[in-house]
Amino acid sequence: MTTPAYDTDNIFAKILRGELPAHKVYEDDMTIAIMDIMPRADGHTLVIPKNASRNLLDVKAEDINAVMATAQKIARAQMTAFEADGITVQQFNESAGGQVIFHLHVHVIPRKEGVPLKPHTGEMADGELLSGFADQLRKALETA
Secondary structure (H helix, E strand, O other): OOOOOOOOOOHHHHHHOOOOOOOEEEEOOOEEEEEOOOOOOOOOEEEEEOOOOOOOOOOOHHHHHHHHHHHHHHHHHHHHHOOOOEEEEEOOOOHHHOOOOOOOOEEEEEEOOOOOOOOOOOOOOOHHHHHHHHHHHHHHHHHO
């Protein structure tokens, strides 16, 4: 099966072009990390490559390497910022694999022992709440 073409109008492409707002917590030459607007836990962050790729099936090695390095950096900061007991990392590929937005992204989710992930309701979180989470995470990144 051939992977469908990359859609340049997906929401993450628009965020990367500055056409849509996002609560950015980290950026380097190859990646950006933003708060998930429908978080499954406090501090749920998405790591996205700046270069176009639909998912794991078509991403260049240097881009996925950069994404995972940033995911590790975010995870370490989340442990401090959210007093997490652990981290869940998720990445979905194609509709059958659970992917909804077709630009590669990795979910980095701080977890507390015995606390289940919130259900994915499709409802956006309060912007001030997300802004506060972003501030906590940026502060932890500065001291890491």
